Amino acid sequence: MRVESTFLRNTWTLGIKEFRSLSRDAAMLFLIVFMFTVSVVAETRERPETLNRAAIAVVDEDRSQLSTRIIAALHPPQFITPERVDLADMDRGMDAGRYTFVLNIPPNFQRDVMAGRSPALQLNVDATRQSQAQTGAGYIQNIINDEVRAHVQRLRAPPVQPVELVPRAMFNPNLEAAWFAAITAIINNVTMLGILLTGAALIREREHGTIEHLLVMPVTPLEIMLSKIWAMGVVVLVASTASLYVVVQGVLGIAVAGSIALFAVGTLLYLFAAASIGIFMGTIARSMPQFGLMAILVLLPLQILSGSLTPRESMPDLIYHLMSLAPTTHYVAMGQSILFRGAGPEVVWPEFAMVALIGAVFLALSHHRLRRMIGEMQG
Template sequence: MHKLAHILRLGLKELTSLRHDSVLLLFLLYAFTVAIYMPAAGSVIGVHNASVAMVDEDHSPMSRQLAQVLRPPEFQPPVPLPYGQLDEVLDSGRYTFVINIPANFQADLLGGHQPAVQVNVDATAMSQAFMGAGYIGRIFQRELLTYSGQGDAASQTPVLLTTRALFNTNLEGGWFLAVIQIVNNITILAIILTGTALLREREHGTLDHLLVLPLTALEIMLAKVWSNMLVVVLCTWVSLEVIVKGALGVPLAGSMSFFLLVTAVYLFASTALGIFLATLARSTPQFGLLAIPVIIPMLLLSGGSTPLDSMPQWLQWVMQGSPSTHFVSLSAAILFRDAGIGVVWPDLLALSAIGLLFFTIALMRFRKSLAS
């Protein structure tokens, strides 16, 4: 009971210290509000409102029809453009797509020839260029086949494919991005909060005061873990309810309590990692530099930014040792697919095992740093 009382009081001390740290409080507020809403609401994965210009050298009903089939929200209404300005607007990046319809286009099409339509793409607009070019090609092909009377014949395919999008029927990229931003911010804050808390005590001499008390390294470390875990879990819950579900309107089908429990398990692993890094650093700036090469791979290679299956096989095996990989998988399964413990238990078991391993290594290193 005395040990539990020590852990409780030390944790309350951590919360009091955080309450007086205005910089970290502002960072927490920003990380779970603005940093979630702006990327999810402003970043669009796919083609949206792409700028189009059209050089019409044919001036036929067919060429005018092609200009009308490019509609919002994927494309802006095509802007008529003289042929002499084609290179200029492409060099200046004014339009993402510039379409050139040659003279006698409709006559050649009705005459059985195969006239060419030139689609110039500004490939520096990477998020829209390649998918947009494919969209334009398919839209024009369907329209030309219909106009030439071949649309019905072309539709007689031996196999009819029906595509159904589960859990996100309109393929809203912001839904997934909002949850991934929360996952990334949890990772960053879990490591930074615990690491800076330990280094702050060392720099201010508070850690030396704790060593003369009847406290063990395990009690000190558990106090830092549960206090920072409580703060991040509460911030995560508020962010999901207010920002993700309220402001962004993302329907989360899964159990919120189950997800917060999984978040606590993940924080157990990531806070232990933060303490381990803090024992290697001698100052807060050194800890920041040391944390960068650890946090960045956890964010970029965990499967949130790039699917894990598209990575090299050896890298997939390496990332299985990162707790963020399993947490990303668990987050998507629980919040979007309403997966229960019977489905996600392998990832949850792996996350718990990694957390215990990180905690044990961090505890050994923390004891060694206290003795030195």
């Protein structure tokens, strides 16, 4: 019992030391605040696939009721109010970069539509604006099709369709990418800081020589590891939870479907795994520049291939099965299930179990590496 009490007291005291050390590191404090505030807002409002206030002009050579309806349907927030231009000004506006899209409605467009013909409309797209060009062209095509269909059905009886498809958008009725962008940014930032803070804390002690001071104290490598894990885990947990409440729900006004408390429990469990990975990397790297380069090689695959940016089902089978061994994959699935779809513990417990198992494996590997590193330093 006395050994357990000493173990807990040493782990607690060393964790408090980590808080004090972090409080004197202005760069790390700035990084934590920035990643969970400015970075989340920027990721949400500058999402590449989101079409927002695209510049569009219309050459209306038909000047009919149908062409007027089409122009009126091109409205904010996807587009700015369409500017009517002449055919001669179309190319000049595109060359000058004033418009991303220029729609040319030909003469007799409405008459040809009502006669059952298939008239062609010309849509000029500035493809140098890559993020808006592809998405916007699809938006405009759907808008034109909807307006033509509604206009034809109003003036003559619509044909009887054998099947009626009624789509239902679940979990995001308005199909707003910002709903997913903000929460995905928090999930990715938890991964980044969970690994960087613990690994950097160990490297910093080696560079400053304070690791030698710990070696002459009656503390074990496991106590040193756990102190860094719980201290840095608490910092990231508090920052990520505050970001969900203040930035996501408050500043951005995004609704969270599930329980933030359940997500916080999953985040705490995941931080145990991420911090263990960070310590493992810290025992391999000899300096902070080496650790930074190693972090790039580790963080990029974890974030890109975990399912937060691209669905795992669309990846090659080898990558799909390989990434199932990474805790980030299960954390992303858990976070999306809880925050996007409102899942409860009965749904996400397999992800909780996998994160705990992977974290225990990396904790054992990190403990072995740290004992070996300390042995080399004492030798």
